[in-house]
Amino acid sequence: METVIKTHELTKRYGDFIAANAISLEVYKGEIFGFLGANGAGKTTAMRMLCGLSTPSSGSAEIAGYDIYRQTEQVKKNIGYMSQKFSLYEDLTVMENIRFFGGIYGLGSKDIRLKGQALIKQLGLESEEKKLVGSLPLGWKQKLAFSVAILHSPKIVFLDEPTGGVDPLTRRQFWDLIYEAADRGITIFVTTHYMDEAEYCGRLSIMVDGNVKALDTPSALKEQYHATSMDDVFYELARGAKRSE
Amino acid sequence: MINNQFLVFVKKEFAHVLRDRKTLLVLFGLPVMQILIFGFALTNEVKNASIVVLDQAKDHQSQRLIGRIGASRYFDIEGAVDDEEAIEQNLRSGKVKMALVIPSGFSYDLAHRNKAGLRIIADASDPNTANTLSNYLSSIIMDEQAELNANVPVPYTIIPEMRMLYNPQLKGVHNFVPGVMALVLMLVCVMMTAISIVREKETGTMEILLVSPFKPLLVILSKAVPYLLLSLVNVGTILLLSVFVLDLPVNGSILLLLAESTMFIITCLSIGLFISVKAQSQQTAMLISLMGMMLPTILFSGFMFPIENMPKPLQAITNIVPSRWYYIIVKSIMIKGLGFQAIWKETAILAGMAVFLTLVSLKNFKIRLE
């Protein structure tokens, strides 16, 4: 299996505070990898290092085969990123957003047009193409944001709590998109607060106080902690947490 | 119970103010900086100013004096001229800042009458420089006089007669102290009050306060107290600096000045309140305060630009700028040493503005979110 994320004792310190401590993990091509942890456990810090947004204090990591210290530009070309907070420009139309983000990642205008049309058709947004993104319901925005994040066919897409506050039906439609992308070979690295979504992941890790406390498939974790649901596994692990936000 | 609520609220406001170190530093540092910048930038030492001399005496005393002036580092003697018209030309063209006229019989007058006159003509269109230069020149003349008097029984007196061309009243000198006071109070009271109320809207705490038995009037009054005190501290700082650092004494009653300042502060607080009722975000509040209050204070209060020289429509606008009236008040008390009867009209205008704005704000204060 091809490894697309490989970290070795990746650590981030802020003074005396160790935000992320010696994180070692491997994520494979086409995998849906869940990255869980309570608020303040160090998820965001770790994810920022992997996206090349922040330099680790020590340790090493390769993203899509590129070193995160020396080849941040290549790393950025090969990843997509979507967060709950920033997704798209609300004052641009659906198509303008697609054109803009496609352009940023260096897609040709013909490519953008073709991919954009396909994307709009897939999401059923044909009648909304010329509408401002701000006027779309939250669920559609999130689906659109995800599709835009993978428009340039990245090797990996990082999703930071992509489904917060979205209704359960839309949440599932969102996960359908994720499954489909994974099926096409895009690796999904996702954080979530919904424990049922954790079950959708092929494997997942749970961070507590800056350390990766558990890493396995959902069923193996449930077995290991004698739990009936991921909720219980998470509760068992995070209960002992010393720090939070 | 109401009193207790009020007290608790005021305490909370003080906590907000005192715990925000950076803002606090700006609030207290600002008046000091402004006074020092204005004070020293405007009355800065002038070196090697050009001067012309019309020596009608042409005797040894006049030569001695001219030599002394030429030797000083403050003045460069541009040359001698032959008549008053040449002086006028030199001043008008801006080639020189000042002219000295030594009348004929200067030595004779000194020797026989023990006193002699001199004329100093300055270009007062830049009043600060004119004032500084004539002070320098006077002190050189005094030095000369002191030297002459060293070994004589009856002292000699040289009487310089000053003439300020183009701006005889020397408008602008030390005007910046009242101006800075208006500016600082405006900034602290208007902007800080507006921002602190709008911040509660932004962070959502206003939502909780509204869903409580707390009276809106109390919210507003308690916001005003800390900034009122803070502003009075600033007034004190400015006055101390102007008296001890800039040697600009308060000629009138200090108590009256403080009372008038309090009146102006209340007017400013009511403006801040009015802005906060209208603005929804801290940025908006800040922008309105800066554009709507600071700029007019600088432009239209008469502090930088004399109002008499403005076109009529602009002069009309200056009437609604509160700092214009406060500026007149402070000038009257501090510089002219006048009493309340001279400024009651301005005071009444400020009070009227405050009452009007407070009423409008209270009427517009929303007891709900929209």
Place this chain on the structure above:
Amino acid sequence: MMEAIVLDHITKTYGKEKIPAVNDVSLTVKSGELFGLIGPDGAGKTSIFRMLTTLLLPDKGSASVNGHDIVRDYRQIRNTVGYMPGKFSLYQDLSVEENLKFFATVFGTTVEKNYDLIREIYVQIEPFRKRRAGKLSGGMKQKLALCCALIHQPEVLFLDEPTTGVDPVSRKEFWEMLQRIKKKNITIMVSTPYMDEASQCDRIALIQHGNILSVETPSAVIRAYPQQLYAIRSEDIYKLMKSLRSNPLVDSCHSFGEYLHITLSEQGMRAEAALLAGLAAEGHGNVVLKEIIPGIEDCFIRLLKN
């Protein structure tokens, strides 16, 4: 009094286009009830809270809290309710202690007088009482906000999404606290986007796009689910999902944790057998199919689709 909160055909619109945020909503909350408003972002939950706490005026309809009209008697309501807005709304630059004391005084009471009510919650944050509220963790902020909302012993407590953005551990603790507060005979109206929290409430209203989909006890909502629900999984869940969605035997199919939840267009053993046979023929391995009782989320999804 039996009815603590009454909404009678309440409509609220925003902006010039009159986009309805709350659309002709009527519901009643009994005194002492723990009532949940369950719905995603933008469903209209916050608008309902703001109208009931007298912060917004409805466009149409009327509502009352403890018998006080939300428009006319807003002062009485403000005296008797506790409100915790969705955003953390305490003073970040005041300490835990100072915040509590401030809000106690604002409501004309003292911390000492009502300490009993908040003691259980407050002891958890007491070690940090000198810390500024802005430096607290998400869970602790919620606890402090709850203390501040409770300090004047309100008759009705409004909590707008108190658990949003809070991790599962803190969420669990928060609901345990609500259960204890309920025992003190305080009516609680709480909103949440998390369906799994619905079962904690006495009754729930499912809400979407400003419309109430159902008002029931959680168990009645579940009982009202009209079909048999199945959970199904196989070794390749994505492949399974694709083939189920194109299968005419399958009425609906949604992912749910490690399983897919499906309903069949026909009921009974024969339909189940036919489905399994078909899947086996398509080459799905390790297929597990079992009958299950639906959860609130299943019900919500079904209501959304209608």
